[in-house]
Amino acid sequence: MTQPSDNQANLRHLPKVHVLLESEAARALLAEHPRPVVLDEVRAEIDALRQRVLAGESAPPFDEEAIFRHVRKKLEATDLRRIRRAVNATGIVIHTNMGRAPLAEAAVQAVVGVARGYSNLELDLATGRRGGRGGQIGELLRRLTGAEAALIVNNNAAAALLALGTLAAGGDVAISRGELVEIGGGFRIPDVIRQSGARLVEVGATNKTRLSDYVQAITPDTRVLLKVHTSNYRIVGFTEEVDLAALAALGREYGLPVMNDLGSGALTDLTRWGLPYEPTVGEAIKSGADVATVSGDKLLGGPQCGIILGRAEMVGRMAANPLYRALRPDKMTLAALEATLRLYEDEERLAEAVPTLHMLSRTRENLTPRARRLRNALAKLPGLETRLRDGAGYTGGGALPAHPLPTKWVQVRSLGDGPSVDELAARLRRHDPPVVGMVSDGWLTLDVRTVRGDEVGVIVAAVREAFGEGKA
């Protein structure tokens, strides 16, 4: 330990920021990062050093190389937080933390087209006058779902908020106790109802709700009968719920709008690909829902948005609500949605064209060649062992929760005293582009369902690098 007076004196020998920034090491960093960012980090290092000097924990000569090592580490950590493409090797198709639906190529092109320059977003090219926002989206959705009208907002949470805020603010919303769900990330249906300015009226019991329960709940204050698709959980056993058609009939009898929050947003029957039945938006409209809301980036496979469908009069009131202005999406979202919906017009090629549907429709058998290819490439690398396994994947995004997708896993782990499985997973995440896998049973597990053919090489490079790290 040094004396406090020595510590004060030692401060004079601290490296000077402007001198450090002239050094060779700084020049290398400045070539990759903006000057103010490097400056901030160098200052922070010197400040930390100053504290250590004052505490008598550090004294000259100071190690300038160590300063730059720390700065470089910090800048790399910051870089890791930048939003960028990542390889999804989790097999979870609608991975909310990884950006949900990858867009179809046509949608990507549509985004690029409007992003770089101007567009006819609200311009009627036939007349040169101001036009509606959203191009053909309304027509496409009317044709695909049978709904009278459509309105697009930023996500399904916004759709529910706008729909309830328009139809039910100041009044009651009746909903079954079995449908008061939390969707994820703390988003709860009861909170959305409250936020919309409506009062929540709970109907029936958690496991059983009958039509008579709704009848009892209806008062002069009731504005909406709400049915929520309990996307991410299932009540099994001694259960009963009122189906949408029966609820819609009740709504008509009492002159009350019936709203259906479908969440997952299937536009087409998934059973043809061997997937479980999911109610489609078209069926909800056919069953008599006056308003239906869905996510654009779940089973639909489009950009993040919320789609409101239903009676022209009600949807028109929502469009006129000042809240809509705060919730409406930008040109890139609308362009991507329109392009995605156009793909739905060709049912034959749908599973090829929409990546979400393509990935969900793949069987274990047709995933096996890609899994083999990945495994064979990894098996050539030194220091690790690999194996091929039958596994179970998930749709994700709260969709089809009770349906594991039969899949093929490629598993990797170190031989001898190589990196642990957790360390291996962390190194893959630090790769550029990052590769995100799973850890299970002491293996790093890669599910090829969500891996594109051209990403197999990226994974191999990331694993090679992960095993090479620290050896040089």
Ligand SMILES: *Cc1c(COP(=O)(O)O)cnc(C)c1O
């Ligand atoms: C996912 C979901 C939502 C929220 O949708 P976002 O598009 O994520 O805002 C709301 N309701 C249900 C039933 C859902 O499944």
